[in-house]
Structures are given as structure tokens and as C-alpha cells.
Amino acid sequence: MKTLAFLLAILFQAPQAAPPPDVQDALRQLRARLDEHRPTFGATDALTGAKHRFRDWIESRMTGFDQGGDVRALGATLHAALAGAGLLCGDLNDECDWNFLGYVDDVRVSRAGAFLVVVTAVGISCGFDESAYVYTWDGQRWRRVWEHERTSYTPKAYLPQIIHDVQISPPDANGARLVLTLGSQTICGGAFKDIYARAWRLESGDMAGLPAPSAVEGKAAAPTYGPPVLDWTAHANDAYPPIQGRVRPDAVVVGFTAGGQTSGEVHSAIRHFRIERRTATQVDPIASLPRDFIVEWLSAPWDESRTRSESASLEARHGELHRTDGVGDFPEATFRCSGDEDLWQVVTQLYEGPKRYYLVRWQRPYRFAVVDISEKPYADCSVKDSRGETYPNVFDDLR
8 A cells, every 4th residue: 555655646746857849759750751651660760869869868767766766656757757748649549540650658667686677669650669778776876788779760670579578687607697688579460470589698897887977968878788699580479478588697498389280279389599608509499398399390391300300210201291381280189108208199180181190209308309200199108198288387497
């Protein structure tokens, strides 16, 4: 009750300092010129200027926000100011039906350990273009040490995104951390969209704090750090959230729902990346259950699937069964084999084809390999075991 009363007091106190008028002016000018820039959802280089003025205003509101401040209270303060300035669209039927140009969305403020994370959303004709910023406390104020924006406004290069999560790893032995963003293509599109996982390495020196604000410009210099050590994209089902993950100082694990064997259905896929300095290498696993593994094995080219096969003779069977159209199903449950605790049977029936039985080796936690493929069931593979159908918590298991 005390927290609620505090938030209400903030919302109904004296009017909040509004964003500079030029933020709204720049956004409204973009809306008026939408027809000239539809291939980029109405975005031009002017959008970058608006993003930066919006960000700088937020940072000005953080001046009195101390190290232990309440992020919900800060978010409520920003919301009140944006609503008062008319920058939040309240008419989703007529004014902002798929076109949010001229508006912004609420600012999301959260903590990631000792860091402060701010995510902004500036309207475009197809939803919002979101940007993320990370701040560290230098003893007196919050200083920006990392940022991620989309600022290339050409039809091919402009990829506005929804940012679903920003994570910061614990430090490694040298004090370096990874910053991970998980995002997806903005709202236009069908049931399947591009998803993204991007990670940057921040050295201990990068997080020491930025120079003091310039006496001339009144703002700190932009943070400096290298390009992403991981920039991964996939086309996946637009579930909510469409991508989840976990970051450690030396690894990134993401999970998402990809196209499945049954037309219109999906399966769960995993991508695991080892990070060494500024190089990311994909390693196992690619799935967390035998059935999902078979979908991945059939969909991948043989150059990838051969590393997850116990015999080179499986190449011919892979070539015969390799499908990318996602049409087929799993007509039977996954069974464990009684003769070997590591062996499991998965059954598929591809479109207009007979059943195929796959003998899969599953070594804990998530290392899979195809052992054999048959037109008939394997005699000793009929043990019901819930582990073959129950999704585990991969993010906790992969450490």
C-alpha cells in the first residue's frame, strides 16, 4: 500500500517537465511525410535526432534519481510527462491504427544487477522502433556506458525491432561482461517473424564511467565499445515472447519456437553460443527433446547434421528425408528403449510418405545424435517415459 500511495503521489504532483517541443515536432513531421518514405515505415535520418533528443530528456529526468531509486516511480514520472505532452497515442482505432508515427510509447526502466536499463520506443508506421541504453552509477550520477539503436534508414538495412529483454552477465575473471539483447521484428508481418539475439562485450574499462558532461554541450560523450560479438537472426513463430535466453560471461543460450513438422505447428529450438573474447561459436544443443532434435536434424543441411549422426551411412537417408516445407507430423509418442537408457525412438510421417522410425541417442543433458532410421519400429523401444515429452528448463541446466 505504501508503494502504491507513493506512485499515486508522483502521478498527481505538480506537472512533470515535458520533453522538448522539438521531439514532438520532429515526430509529427515524419508522420506528415509518410508517403515519401513508406519502404522504411516513415523513418528517415531525422528519426535518429528525435531518438537522441528523447533519450537526452530521459537522462535529464534521471539527474535526481539516486543509486537505490525506485524504477517504478521513475517510470510513472516519465509516463505522466509523456501523457501530458500528448506523446502517447490514446486512439488505437483511428489515429494509430498500425501507424504510430508522431508518438512514443512508455519508457521501460529496469535493473540488471548494479546496472540501470532503459528501453525507449519511438513510433513508426508499423509499430515502434525500440532502443536500449545501459547506465552505471559513478558515485554521483548514472552514466551511459552502452546503447543499441537502429539508425540505417534504407529499405534493406532498416530493421526496426521490439526489444524483449536486455541482460548483463556477471563479470569474468578480467571484469568484462556481456550485454545481451533479445528482440523481434516489429508488429507488421504474419505469424512468423525475424528474431534476434545480439551480444556485446564490455571490458572493465568500458564500464568505468564516461567523461564528465561537456561545459559546451551539457552532455557526456557517447560510450565506446566494439561491434557485437554475436549477431544472430532466425525466422520464428511470433509467440510471446518469441525468444528467451540467458547470458553468462562466456556463453549465450536462446530458445524460440521454430517451424515444425506439422503444417502450421511449431517446435522448440535451442541455440547455444560459446563466447571467447570477441568470437561466438555455436555448439550443442540445438533442441531439448528427441522429437524436436529430429526436426532440426531433418531441416539442416547434411554438413551440419553429419556432426550429429553416429554413422556416415545416414547421409543417404538424410538426403531422402530432408524437408524444409514443414509438412508432416509425429503419429506416435516418443518411447525410450529398454536395452539402453540413452536410446529413444521418434516416429515421423512426412507428407504423402510412410512412417519412419528414428533411433536417437540422448546423452544428458542435451546432446543428441541419430543412430539409425528404419521403416519398422525398434523392438525394444516401447517404454513410456515422460522425459521424452516434457520440456525441461534448459536455461538453468546449461551452466
